[in-house]
Amino acid sequence: MNALPRPSTARGEATRRKLLTAAEIEFGQNGYVATAVSDITKRSGVAQGTFYLYFPSKIDVLRELVRDMGRQLRHALSEGTAGATDRLSVERLGLEAFIAFSLSHQNLYKVVMESQFVDETIYREYYQTLADAYTVNLERAQACGDVRQGNASAQAWSLMGVAHFLGLRYAIWRHEAPPQEIFDATFELIANGLAPDPGGGA
Amino acid sequence: MNALPRPSTARGEATRRKLLTAAEIEFGQNGYVATAVSDITKRSGVAQGTFYLYFPSKIDVLRELVRDMGRQLRHALSEGTAGATDRLSVERLGLEAFIAFSLSHQNLYKVVMESQFVDETIYREYYQTLADAYTVNLERAQACGDVRQGNASAQAWSLMGVAHFLGLRYAIWRHEAPPQEIFDATFELIANGLAPDPGGGA
DNA sequence: CTGACATCTGAATCAGTAGTCAGGTTAGGG
DNA sequence: CCCTAACCTGACTACTGATTCAGATGTCAG
Numbered sequence: 001m002n003a004l005p006r007p008s009t010a011r012g013e014a015t016r017r018k019l020l021t022a023a024e025i026e027f028g029q030n031g032y033v034a035t036a037v038s039d040i041t042k043r044s045g046v047a048q049g050t051f052y053l054y055f056p057s058k059i060d061v062l063r064e065l066v067r068d069m070g071r072q073l074r075h076a077l078s079e080g081t082a083g084a085t086d087r088l089s090v091e092r093l094g095l096e097a098f099i100a101f102s103l104s105h106q107n108l109y110k111v112v113m114e115s116q117f118v119d120e121t122i123y124r125e126y127y128q129t130l131a132d133a134y135t136v137n138l139e140r141a142q143a144c145g146d147v148r149q150g151n152a153s154a155q156a157w158s159l160m161g162v163a164h165f166l167g168l169r170y171a172i173w174r175h176e177a178p179p180q181e182i183f184d185a186t187f188e189l190i191a192n193g194l195a196p197d198p199g200g201g202a
Numbered sequence: 203m204n205a206l207p208r209p210s211t212a213r214g215e216a217t218r219r220k221l222l223t224a225a226e227i228e229f230g231q232n233g234y235v236a237t238a239v240s241d242i243t244k245r246s247g248v249a250q251g252t253f254y255l256y257f258p259s260k261i262d263v264l265r266e267l268v269r270d271m272g273r274q275l276r277h278a279l280s281e282g283t284a285g286a287t288d289r290l291s292v293e294r295l296g297l298e299a300f301i302a303f304s305l306s307h308q309n310l311y312k313v314v315m316e317s318q319f320v321d322e323t324i325y326r327e328y329y330q331t332l333a334d335a336y337t338v339n340l341e342r343a344q345a346c347g348d349v350r351q352g353n354a355s356a357q358a359w360s361l362m363g364v365a366h367f368l369g370l371r372y373a374i375w376r377h378e379a380p381p382q383e384i385f386d387a388t389f390e391l392i393a394n395g396l397a398p399d400p401g402g403g404a
Numbered sequence: 405c406t407g408a409c410a411t412c413t414g415a416a417t418c419a420g421t422a423g424t425c426a427g428g429t430t431a432g433g434g
Numbered sequence: 435c436c437c438t439a440a441c442c443t444g445a446c447t448a449c450t451g452a453t454t455c456a457g458a459t460g461t462c463a464g
C-alpha cells in the first residue's frame with residue numbers, strides 16, 4: 001500500500017526526515033490541501049522529484065505523520081503518568097501531559113485533525129488505538145475500585161472528548177496552557193465523573 | 203464580506219435553497235475540497251454561472267451552512283430540553299437531542315467539522331456561540347445548587363467534548379444511535395461530574 | 405402586449421499542482 | 435583511484451476546477 005523501502009544510507013534517511021519535518025510544518029500551518037508538494041520540497045531544500053523517492057504520494061506523508069503523532073503521544077502519556085499510584089493522579093498527570101504535548105506539537109495535532117478529511121481510516125485508527133489503551137487502564141482501575149463501574153470504553157471516549165476540546169481551545173487556538181482555574185474545573189469534572197459510587201466500593 | 207443581496211423573487215429564493223441543499227449533500231458526502239462547484243450546480247440542476255449569482259465564492263456556501271447548523275442545533279436543543287425541570291434531566295435530554303440531531307443531520311455535522319480547515323473563524327464562532335449559551339445555563343444551575351460550583355465555561359466545553367465524540371463515534375461513523383449501555387455510561391459520567399458536592403449545598 | 409429587471413446559461417479563461425522522467429551527482433567499498 | 439548503487443535534480447506533462455462573461459430567457463406590472 002505505502003511500500004517503498006526505507007532508504008539504505010544515512011544520507012537517505014536524513015532526507016526522508018527533512019521531508020517529514022517540513023511537511024509537518026507546512027501541513028500544520030497552511031493545511032494539507034493548501035500545501036503543495038513543492039512547498040514541502042522547497043522547505044526541505046530538495047528537488048520535487050526527490051519527494052517521490054521517499055513517498056508514493058502526498059497523502060502518504062500525512063499518514064506517516066499521523067502514525068508518528070500517535071506513537072509520540074502514547075509515549076508522552078505513559079512517561080507523564082509513570083510515577084502515579086492512584087487512578088486520579090494518573091488522570092490529572094495524563095491531562096497535564098496531553099496539554100503539554102499538544103502545546104509542543106501544535107502542527108502535528110492539527111495534521112491529525114485534518115487527516116479526518118483526507119484519509120478517515122488513519123484518523124479513526126489513531127483514536128481507536130488511543131481509546132483501546134485507555135479502556136484497558138480504566139477497566140483495571142474499575143476492578144481495583146478506583147473508578148466507578150460502567151462501560152469503560154464510554155468513559156475513555158468521554159475523557160478523550162474533554163481533553164480534545166481543552167487542548168483545542170488553549171494549546172491550538174491560544175498557543176498557551178489553560179489557566180489554572182480552567183484546568184482545575186475540567187479535572188474536577190473528570191474526577192467526579194469517574195469517582196466510584198460511595199455505596200459500592202470494591 | 204459575503205454580501206450579495208438576497209434574491210428578490212420566489213424563483214430566486216428557491217434556486218438559492220436548491221444550491222444550499224445540494225452543497226450540504228456534496229460537501230457532507232465527498233468533502234469540501236473534493237466537491238467542485240460544478241457538482242453542486244449539477245445536483246441543483248442549474249448552470250455553473252448561476253452559482254455565482256447567489257454566492258460570491260465556494261467558501262461562502264460553507265459559511266452559510268455552518269451558520270445554519272448552529273441555528274438548527276440550538277433550536278433542536280432548546281426544543282428537546284423544554285420540558286425538563288431539574289438540571290440533570292436537561293443534560294440527559296440535551297445529550298439525547300444532540301445525538302438525534304447528529305443522526306438526522308450527518309452531512310451538516312461533517313461540514314461543520316471540515317469548516318475548521320477552510321475557515322477557522324466560522325468554526326470557532328460556531329462552538330463559541332454554543333458554549334456561551336451552555337455556560338449561561340450552567341451558571342444559573344450552579345446558583346440554584348443543581349450543579350457543582352466551578353468554572354462554568356470549563357464545564358460547558360468539557361460536556362461539549364463528551365457529546366462531540368459520542369456523536370462522532372456513533373451518529374457519524376456508524377450511522378446509528380449509541381447503544382443504551384454506552385449512552386448510560388456516558389451520561390453517568392456527566393451526571394457525576396456535574397453533581398454538586400454533597401457537603402456544600404446551596 | 406411590452407419593457408425592464410431578475411434570473412439563468414455554459415463555454416472559455418486562467419491559475420495552479422500532483423506526479424514523471426531522462427539524465428546528473430555522491431560516496432565508500434574494493 | 436574507480437566503479438556502482440544510491441541518491442538527487444528540475445523542467446515538463448497532463449489535468450483539474452474556480453471564476454468570468456457575453457449573451458439568452460423568464461416574468462410581471464402597467
